[in-house]
Amino acid sequence: xxxxxxxxxxxxxxxxxxxPAFAQAAPSLQxxxxxxxxxxxxxxxxxxxxxxxxxxxxxxxxxxxxxxERVVHIATVNNRFLGLLGGKAxxxxxxxxxxxxxxxxxxxxxxxxxxxxxxxxxxQTNQTLVQTVTAAFMGPSTRARVVWFLIGHTWDIYxxxxxxxxxxxxxxxxxxxx
Numbered sequence: 001x002x003x004x005x006x007x008x009x010x011x012x013x014x015x016x017x018x019x020p021a022f023a024q025a026a027p028s029l030q031x032x033x034x035x036x037x038x039x040x041x042x043x044x045x046x047x048x049x050x051x052x053x054x055x056x057x058x059x060x061x062x063x064x065x066x067x068x069e070r071v072v073h074i075a076t077v078n079n080r081f082l083g084l085l086g087g088k089a090x091x092x093x094x095x096x097x098x099x100x101x102x103x104x105x106x107x108x109x110x111x112x113x114x115x116x117x118x119x120x121x122x123x124q125t126n127q128t129l130v131q132t133v134t135a136a137f138m139g140p141s142t143r144a145r146v147v148w149f150l151i152g153h154t155w156d157i158y159x160x161x162x163x164x165x166x167x168x169x170x171x172x173x174x175x176x177x178x
Contacts, residue, residue, distance in 0.1 A: 029126045033147050037121060040154055041114035044074065046173040047161055048110060053103035055168050067164045068100035071110050074157050078113035082120055084133045084146050089119035
C-alpha cells in the first residue's frame, strides 16, 4: 500500500510540476528529416572538401563525370526535386558547367542546395509531409518520399565520390579512425 501511495505522489508531482528535465520532445517526421538532412549535408561537405582543388577535374575514365561534376550533380538534383515540396524558399541558381569548374563553386552549389532543402523542410509539418505530390518518374508520392529519394540519391553519389577520393589517395573523412 505504501508503494502505491509513493507512485501516486510521484505521478501527481510529475503532472503538477512537469516532466523531468531529461525528457525530450517526441520525435516527429519533420524533425527526423531535418536531422538526417543536416547530417548528410555535413558528411557530403567533408568529403567534397577532402579532395584537393586540383583534383576536381579528375575522372576515373574519360566517359565519367569529373569529381566536381558529381558534386554539382547533387546540387542540381536536390534543387529540381526539392521544388516538389512547395514552399516560400527559392531554389538557388546553379550553372552546372561553371560550378563544376572549381572546388569553391561546386561546394557552394551543393551547400546552397542543402540550405534550400532545410528551408523547405522547416516550412513543412508532419501533416504536409504525408500529402501527395506528382513527382516525374516516381509518380504520385508523398513529400516525405521525395525527401527520402534525395537522401538515397545523395548517398549513392557519396559512394561514387569515395571511389574518386580513394583513386587520388584521399581517405574519406568518414573512414578516418582516430
